[in-house]
Amino acid sequence: MSYRPDVISSLAEVGEAAWNGLLAAQGETNPFLSYAFLHAMHESGSASAETGWQPQYLALRDGGELAAAMPLYVKSHSYGEYVFDWAWADAYHRNGIEYYPKLLSAIPFTPVTGGRLLARDGQARAALVALLKAQQKAADISSTHVLYPPEEQAMQLHEAGFMLRSGVQFHWLNQGYTDFEQFLSTLEHKKRKNIRAERRKVREAGVTMRQIRGRDATDADWRFFHRCYSNTYAEHRSSPYLNLDFFQRIGAAMPGNILLVVAERAGRAIASSLVIHTEDTLYGRYWGADEHVPCLHFETAYYQPLEFCIANGIATFEGGAQGEHKMARGFLPQKTWSAHWLAHPAFADAVERFLERESGGIDDYISELNERNPFRA
Known part of the structure; x- marks a missing residue:
């Protein structure tokens, strides 16, 4: 199937019915992905080119229908992300290489897991990943970062050449x-x-x-x-x-x-x-x-x-980023994901080695936390 690719700077170019319809087609109920929330971010100026969050959403259209889309921003800094890459940016700077601008797929200022590869079916999602890869290689950027995707989408990005990173949040279960x-x-x-x-x-x-x-x-x-x-x-x-x-x-x-x-x-x-x-x-x-x-x-x-x-x-209370103190109040550790692509081969190799070590540490950390379960035996 042939899709028409598009890069959009405002959700108004898509429309509320089409955007929310795409979410409904894949059963996505996350309110932070809704047209109302994201459009408010942009129209209020909270997430805009002036604040270093330039919307550059990817979209695929099948005739007049929105088949797939991805929230995507050109970032000129790393504020408001909650998956920290300051050390990577500093390493680029010390070696005389520009780290910004970069591409970021995330909900601005919101460390909540939710769909990033929004698509009506698997074929459209695969085409969206291909469009992302083409976009990042054509653009003058250092890297692409996809923050807090669900595990299934993280794995799909890994198969497409992205490096995976894991983290920890604390959730309460009813x-x-x-x-x-x-x-x-x-x-x-x-x-x-x-x-x-x-x-x-x-x-x-x-x-x-x-x-x-x-x-x-x-x-x-x-x-x-x-x-x-x-x-x-x-x-x-x-x-x-x-x-x-x-x-x-x-x-x-x-x-x-x-x-x-x-x-x-x-x-x-x-x-x-x-x-x-x-x-x-x-x-x-x-x-x-x-x-x-x-x-x-x-x-x-x-x-x-x-x-x-x-x-x-x-059923679930997601407590937000970080905070071991939440465990004393009945919240338990949950693994989160992010996916990363770096254009510079040497830096990509160094980051990949770092992430391999970090991943083992995260797994050990979650095991240690679970041993301190706050609930009665």
Whole structure:
């Protein structure tokens, strides 16, 4: 079958119906791949050429139908990726070779596994991989990186000449709990005791919690959340990736996928977190506070979303990037994947050797973590 290739700089060139229809055709329900989320990233200017995230999506058309597509960006830096290649960029620089620009297939600022090779069938997916290979060789780039694909797509990219890298995230699995106390009863005594103590500290500080569904969130709620989110970056002496316009756009376009948690004391909001969810998965995303209360982060960003999962029968809570501390709260290690192609043969060989050593270390690390399982034997 002959497909017509295309490179698109805006999802508006595809259209919401065609983009979401392609996701539905392969059973992809990840909300971060939705037209609403990605279009908000671009239209708000959060992920744009000006911020170093120039959209250059690949698409294959079969007549008037979108047969395959790939979220793809030309990157002029490595910020907001969560699979770190700073050492690779530094090695290029020390040898007088340009590392940027590079190609990156990822959801901006979102370390969540989801489809990167979006296709209606296997034939279209194979053609999309071939288009990616042709694009990266024709372009003046150092490398291509595909972050957080599902394992099946990672393996397909490996067969096409990409090197694989693995990482670790922490996910909570709902075992059909009827309430938070039943979940706690499955943990080791010390873990259970610590969680109860953390929640008690928040209550004794006079803090109450509100869960706000996206459809009920007001403009004031979004402005307060964005202030909290920005405070988190300010505390780390950095600038936030996402602007208020982005959050207002997803609040309007995908309210059914959004939960805001707001902490209040003496009638005043003091902290907030945002999670994104589907019927079966909840994704921890952002949090921040106007003032410090011991353990408020855990209550706002973990325990309230866990209660929401239990109340709504949500099977999985993906806790986001990094964080062994999540294990003490019932999250378990899960392997993640990324795929990498480097144009320079010598550097590609050196990175491949590094990844072989790193892979063994990741497997050992996951085994070690599983030996520290927080649940009762």
